[in-house]
Amino acid sequence: MNKTDVMNKADVMKKADVMKKAIYPILVGLLVVAAPFLMDAFRLNLLAKYLCFAIVALGIGLAWGQGGMLTLGQGVFFGLGGYSMAMYLKLQEGGLPDFMVWSGVEKLPALWTPFANPVFALATAILGPMLLATLLGLLVFRQRVRGAYFAILTQALAAALVILLVGQQGLTGGTNGMTNFYDLFAWDLAEDSTQRGLYFVVAVVLALLYLGARQLVRSRYGRLLVAVRDGEDRVRFLGYDPATVKTVTFAISAGMAGLAGALFVPVVGIISPALLGVVPSLELVVAVAVGGRYALAGAVLGAVVMGYAKTAFSEQFADGWLYLQGALFILVMTLAPKGIMGVIKRARTA
Structure with a gap:
């Protein structure tokens, strides 16, 4: 030859x-x-909901799978984005939001006023979580806090946010949160056509974020991020600042979670402390692990699979679906430590 x-x-x-x-x-x-x-329409709405969680999972895959930062508090950033959008939607109704009337509030709080502007609300939903993550990262990573200590810190942040939201009944709706949203940019949220449009918006946003994250991982910065994950001290000795690298990635993942929260609210029609506490944050990390945390596609796949499994198990086995969900996680982690994507990669090379 x-x-x-x-x-x-x-x-x-x-x-x-x-x-x-x-x-x-x-x-x-x-x-x-x-x-x-x-x-x-009902099942399509559920799929849109899963895709919102997939956006959060994508950020977790970037921070944890590529950067080695086990974040157990993404519900914080998801909640900030969700409440920002919910405040805008509530102000579109005119007058005081219903839960404020029930709580005896007579005048719209000054904090709420800027959220009547959709640009401000959306910017806050994305930039607010990114700013909080940047401040937290600069404080924590420069002190070389990592591993389990960082995970516990983010988990405590999620618990603290839930306590804060529950305690501010007249400002946030308390335990019940906010619901009963009717219009989004003059579109009736109850219409199937509106929900279909929201589904495509969520799908396109997820696709764009995935492509952007993949490009980031394949770049020089992405290789540096993986190097920090595998040997932070060696990277520091080479003259790089691991704290800056990790902070940037953490902020990006927080921005993704905030955007997911902003999309989640018009899709599902509710935002409450129960959706952003410790347990929901842990469920998202489990979903990323099931899909395969070392592959961005695995994070997305895991979120959709676990979301679908949660719905299917709860519909068929109302009394024991949590046990089945836990069994699914154990089964995948036992037979496929690298998640579903690890199985797919092995099948490709077979």
Whole structure:
């Protein structure tokens, strides 16, 4: 075999490999587009909800899987985004929000006034979590807090936020949170067409964030992030500042969670402390582990799979669905420590 034949064979194999890798994104894209035609309005709304959680999971995969930061408090950033959007939606009704009337509040609090502007509300939903994550990262990572200590700190932050929200009944709705949203930019949220449009918005946002995160991971910064995960002290000796690298990634993951919260509110129609405490944050981390934390696609897949499993188990086994969900996690982690994506990768190379 001469040199030309070898080069041609290599080109053919390369093209075949590219085509093989392109099959999965194409199939996913077709399923996303076909979903509104294959599902009723209720199931499509559930899928949109899972995709919102997938955005949060993508951020966790970036921070934990690529950066080694086990964050157990993403519910904090999700909640900040969700409450920002909820405040805007409530102000579209005119007058005082219903829960303030029930709580005896007679005048709209000054904190609420700027949220009548949708640009301000959306910017706060994204930039607010990023700012909080940046401040926390600069304080924590420069003190070289990492591992279990960092995880416990983020978990405590989630618990503290829940206590704060519950205690401010007249400002946040307390335990019940906020619900009864009717309009979004003059679109009736009760209409199936509006929910279908929101589903596509969530799907497009998730796709764009995934492509951006993948590009980030493949960049020089992404390689540096993985190096920090695998050997933080060695990276520091090479002249880089691991605290800055981790803070930037942590802030990006927080911004993703905030945006997911802002999308979640019009899709599901509620935001409450129960959706952003310690338990929901842990469930998202479990979902990322099930999907495969070292692959961004695994984080997204895990969130959708666990969301679907939670719904299916609760519908079929109302008394014991939590045990089945736990059994699913144990089964995947026992048979596939690298998650579902690890199984898929092994199948590709087999």
